[in-house]
Amino acid sequence: MDITHASTAHWSLDQIGYERIDVERVRPRDELFLLVCSASFIESGSDTYTRNLIDYFAGDAEFGHWLQDRWEPEELQHGRALRTYLQHVWPDFDWDAAYAGFFAEYAQLCVVEELEPTRSQELVARCIVETGTTTYYQALAALADEPVLHALASRIRADEVGHYKQFYHQFLKYREREGLGRAQVIAAIWRRVAELRRSDSDIALRHAAGALGGRAEALRDQLYATLAQRYPVDLAVRMALKPLRLRAGLQRCAERPLGAVMRRLMH
Ligand SMILES: [Fe+2]
Ligand SMILES: [Fe+2]
Numbered sequence: 001m002d003i004t005h006a007s008t009a010h011w012s013l014d015q016i017g018y019e020r021i022d023v024e025r026v027r028p029r030d031e032l033f034l035l036v037c038s039a040s041f042i043e044s045g046s047d048t049y050t051r052n053l054i055d056y057f058a059g060d061a062e063f064g065h066w067l068q069d070r071w072e073p074e075e076l077q078h079g080r081a082l083r084t085y086l087q088h089v090w091p092d093f094d095w096d097a098a099y100a101g102f103f104a105e106y107a108q109l110c111v112v113e114e115l116e117p118t119r120s121q122e123l124v125a126r127c128i129v130e131t132g133t134t135t136y137y138q139a140l141a142a143l144a145d146e147p148v149l150h151a152l153a154s155r156i157r158a159d160e161v162g163h164y165k166q167f168y169h170q171f172l173k174y175r176e177r178e179g180l181g182r183a184q185v186i187a188a189i190w191r192r193v194a195e196l197r198r199s200d201s202d203i204a205l206r207h208a209a210g211a212l213g214g215r216a217e218a219l220r221d222q223l224y225a226t227l228a229q230r231y232p233v234d235l236a237v238r239m240a241l242k243p244l245r246l247r248a249g250l251q252r253c254a255e256r257p258l259g260a261v262m263r264r265l266m267h
Pocket of ligand 2: 075133159160163
């Protein structure tokens with residue numbers, strides 16, 4: 001599994017083709033506004049989190065460089081690319097003001113105490129986060145019938161898969177070093193999944209929905225329903241369980257009931 005990215009040239013904003021956006025097709029779709037906007041907030045705030053992570057892994061030069069030179073710039077670029085898309089389609093939206101509101105709340109979550117007790121467990125948590133972003137952008141790409149947005153979401157999704165692979169690679173290294181047991185892996189997965197409810201995505205969505213005024217509440221419910229239709233549940237379960245390193249047969253046994261539970265929760 002190639003995690004170095006050395007062979008893949010990264011994309012840039014001028015390859016997106018913003019001038020080709022079919023604006024009339026996207027503008028009426030509030031759910032796409034909410035999905036793109038909340039993602040732009042979280043991505044744009046990622047340098048706050050990177051700083052904590054780099055400090056947490058002090059002394060690991062190889063990984064530290066990757067976080068600083070690869071991961072952080074890519075996440076920030078996701079933020080810029082999505083923000084530019086928003087500004088093309090919804091030019092009246094005051095992104096800076098809405099982002100300031102989001103960030104005031106979000107920054108309080110990004111403190112060192114929120115990190116896992118050990119490095120290997122923090123890497124499990126990072127795998128869960130990248131599972132979340134990979135599947136989110138896959139759902140967004142599926143929902144976006146406007147070609148420029150579809151292509152952008154697909155590009156970002158590919159980057160998130162790359163992030164997952166690097167965190168997973170580092171997890172294998174630290175798991176060995178720290179002698180991490182399966183129960184501790186489960187605990188880290190569980191904590192991170194439980195965390196998702198009160199964390200970044202919810203704050204981001206609330207601040208994005210604020211821009212739509214009084215309809216925000218109803219829109220949020222509608223959005224979850226729409227997202228659930230296109231959410232790749234099986235992929236999410238597979239990626240989230242991978243750090244458990246179960247035998248193939250056992251992993252398949254665990255995937256089916258978990259997938260069923262997730263589907264029931266989402267509908
Ligand atoms: Fe990202
Ligand atoms: Fe990522």
